[in-house]
Amino acid sequence: MASRDRRTFLGAAAAGIAGSLLSRRVPALRAQTDAATIEVLLDEPIGTIAPEIYGHFIEHLGGVIYDGVWVGEDSKIPNVGGVRKALVDEFRKIKPGVLRWPGGCFADSYDWHDGVGAPDKRPRRTDFWADNRPSGNRAATDGPQRFDPNRFGTNEFIRFCRLTGAAPYIAANVRSLPAKDFYQWVEYCNAPAGATTLSELRAAAGEPEPFGVRYWGVGNEPWGCGGNFTPEEYATEFRRYTAWVPKYGVPLKYIAAGPNGGDLSWTRGFFRQLTSRGSGALNDVYGWALHYYSGTTGDRNAIQFSTDDWYELIARADRMESLVTDHWTAMAESDPTHKVKLIVDEWGAWHGASPDMPPNYLWAYPGSLRDAVVAALTLDTFNRHADKIAMGAVAQLVNTIHSLFLAREDRFMVTPNYHVFAMYAPHQGGQSVRTVFSSPSIAMPRGARTQTLWGLAGSASRRDRELVVTVVNPHAADPRTCAIALRGASVRSARATVLTSSGGQAPPERTIDLRAHNSFDQPDALSPKEVAVTVASGSVRHTFPAASITRLDISLL
Numbered sequence: 001m002a003s004r005d006r007r008t009f010l011g012a013a014a015a016g017i018a019g020s021l022l023s024r025r026v027p028a029l030r031a032q033t034d035a036a037t038i039e040v041l042l043d044e045p046i047g048t049i050a051p052e053i054y055g056h057f058i059e060h061l062g063g064v065i066y067d068g069v070w071v072g073e074d075s076k077i078p079n080v081g082g083v084r085k086a087l088v089d090e091f092r093k094i095k096p097g098v099l100r101w102p103g104g105c106f107a108d109s110y111d112w113h114d115g116v117g118a119p120d121k122r123p124r125r126t127d128f129w130a131d132n133r134p135s136g137n138r139a140a141t142d143g144p145q146r147f148d149p150n151r152f153g154t155n156e157f158i159r160f161c162r163l164t165g166a167a168p169y170i171a172a173n174v175r176s177l178p179a180k181d182f183y184q185w186v187e188y189c190n191a192p193a194g195a196t197t198l199s200e201l202r203a204a205a206g207e208p209e210p211f212g213v214r215y216w217g218v219g220n221e222p223w224g225c226g227g228n229f230t231p232e233e234y235a236t237e238f239r240r241y242t243a244w245v246p247k248y249g250v251p252l253k254y255i256a257a258g259p260n261g262g263d264l265s266w267t268r269g270f271f272r273q274l275t276s277r278g279s280g281a282l283n284d285v286y287g288w289a290l291h292y293y294s295g296t297t298g299d300r301n302a303i304q305f306s307t308d309d310w311y312e313l314i315a316r317a318d319r320m321e322s323l324v325t326d327h328w329t330a331m332a333e334s335d336p337t338h339k340v341k342l343i344v345d346e347w348g349a350w351h352g353a354s355p356d357m358p359p360n361y362l363w364a365y366p367g368s369l370r371d372a373v374v375a376a377l378t379l380d381t382f383n384r385h386a387d388k389i390a391m392g393a394v395a396q397l398v399n400t401i402h403s404l405f406l407a408r409e410d411r412f413m414v415t416p417n418y419h420v421f422a423m424y425a426p427h428q429g430g431q432s433v434r435t436v437f438s439s440p441s442i443a444m445p446r447g448a449r450t451q452t453l454w455g456l457a458g459s460a461s462r463r464d465r466e467l468v469v470t471v472v473n474p475h476a477a478d479p480r481t482c483a484i485a486l487r488g489a490s491v492r493s494a495r496a497t498v499l500t501s502s503g504g505q506a507p508p509e510r511t512i513d514l515r516a517h518n519s520f521d522q523p524d525a526l527s528p529k530e531v532a533v534t535v536a537s538g539s540v541r542h543t544f545p546a547a548s549i550t551r552l553d554i555s556l557l
C-alpha cells in the first residue's frame with residue numbers, strides 16, 4: 001500500500017499547548033475532516049522569548065571554522081578581517097542571539113592559549129575530530145580540518161560575534177585543563193585594558209577594551225567526550241570551576257553541561273549533588289544545557305528519503321517537547337523555585353555527509369524541506385516554553401549537521417534551515433502567548449502499532465498590537481484549512497510567509513517535493529514566499545499547504 005494511502009487523518013485531536021506524538025493502538029482510521037482551528041489566547045502570557053533561544057554554534061569540526069567561517073585576510077574569497085563576508089552578511093540578517101564556540105567535544109581538548117597572540121607563532125594541534133576523517137585518500141583529508149593551525153582563536157571569534165551581533169558564549173575545557181586556565185581565559189577576555197599581563201596580550205593583538213563575555217560553559221557533554229564523569233563527579237567539578245572566577249564587573253552566567261536526550265538520571269544526579277551542601281549553589285548555575293539530536297533515517301541521506309522517513313524524523317524531532325517538560329520537572333526536585341533555566345545548546349537532525357562536499361568536512365550537506373520542518377517545530381517548542389528556556393543553539397552554523405549555510409571555497413549558499421530562522425526571527429523578544437491547535441492527527445503505522453502525529457502545531461508571540469503566529473503542517477500530501485481565532489483582540493490585517501516546495505499552492509497546481517533543497521547551482525530552489533491571507537469579521541482563515549512552514553504577521557485592532 002502506498003504511504004499516502006496508509007497515512008490517513010485521524011479524528012480531530014486538540015494538540016493543546018504542545019503538539020504531541022503518541023504511541024498507541026488506533027482502533028479505526030477515520031477519513032480526513034476539515035475541522036481545524038488555532039486559538040490564540042492573547043491574555044495568557046507564557047514568558048518573553050529570549051533572543052538567545054535563537055542561538056547558534058560553531059566548532060573546530062570538519063569544515064565549520066576552516067573554510068566555513070574563516071577564510072583568512074589574504075584570501076581571494078571576500079572577507080571581513082578573515083571572516084567569510086557572505087556568511088557575515090547573511091548571518092546578521094537573522095539576528096543571532098548568541099554564538100557558542102569552540103565546541104562541542106573539541107572544547108574539552110582545546111587550550112585557549114594556543115589561539116591568542118601573534119598568528120604566525122600559534123601552534124598547530126591535532127583536532128579532536130582528526131580521526132573521524134573518512135577512510136580512503138589520506139592526503140585529501142588532511143589540512144586545517146585535521147591539524148588545526150589555531151588561526152581562528154578568541155579574538156577572531158569575538159570579531160565574528162561583533163560583526164553579526166551575536167552574544168559570545170564560550171565553552172571552557174574541563175576534561176583536560178585545570179580550573180586555573182578557565183579563570184585565566186575569563187581574565188584574558190574581560191580584564192580591563194592594561195590591568196594584567198593577559199589583558200596586555202589582548203591589547204597587543206589590537207583589542208585593548210575588554211570583550212565582556214558573559215556566557216561561559218563549564219565543559220561539554222561530561223557524560224561522554226567531556227570526561228566520562230558521573231553526574232555527581234561533574235557537579236563537584238562544576239562547583240570547583242565556578243568557585244572563584246574573576247568578575248571584572250561582568251555578570252558571568254555559567255552554563256552547566258546537561259543531559260544527553262532523555263537521560264533524567266544525569267539531571268537528577270547533578271542537581272542532587274550540586275545542592276547537597278545547600279541550595280545556594282543553584283545561584284551559580286545560569287542554565288542547564290540539554291543536547292538532543294533527532295538523528296537521521298533510512299540510509300542517512302539528507303536529501304534522498306522516503307515519505308516514511310519524512311514522518312519518522314519529524315516525529316523524533318518532536319520529542320523535544322517531552323524532553324523539555326521532563327527535565328524541567330526533574331530539575332524541580334532539587335530546584336523547586338526554578339532558579340536554573342533550561343538551555344538546549346545542541347540540537348538538530350544529523351544525516352550522513354553529502355558526496356558533493358569534501359569528505360574531511362565531515363557531516364556537510366545541504367539539508368532539505370524535512371530539516372526545515374525539524375527546525376520550525378523545534379523553535380515553536382522553545383517559544384511555547386519561553387518561561388523555561390533561556391537559550392538554544394542549533395548544531396551547527398555552517399558545513400555540518402543541521403547547518404544554515406554551506407560553504408566551499410568561493411561557493412556559498414543558505415539551506416532551508418536558514419529560511420526558518422529568518423522567518424522566526426520576529427518572535428525574538430516577543431511575549432509568548434498560549435495557543436491551542438486543534439486539528440486531525442496524522443496516523444503513522446509502525447508494524448502492529450500506530451503512532452499519531454499532530455496535524456498542525458506552532459507558537460504565537462505578541463509585541464504591542466503585533467502578533468506573530470508560526471505554524472507547521474507536517475502532512476506530506478494534504479493542505480489544511482484552518483480558522484485562527486484570537487481570544488482578547490480582533491484582526492486588523494494579516495500577511496503570510498510560507499516555506500514549502502509547492503509555492504503555497506494546493507495540488508494539483510504544484511507538486512510537493514519533500515526533498516526540496518538548495519544547492520550551489522540552484523541556491524534559491526527553496527525559499528519563502530508571501531501569500532494571501534483571508535481576514536473576515538475580525539479573524540483569519542488560512543490554508544496551510546502540505547509540508548509547509550508558515551508565519552502569519554497579524555496586526556491587532
Ligand code: AHR
Nearest residue numbers: 103104105106220221395
Ligand atoms: O555537534 C557535534 C558534536 O555533537 C559535538 O561536538 C558534541 O558536543 C556532540 O556530541
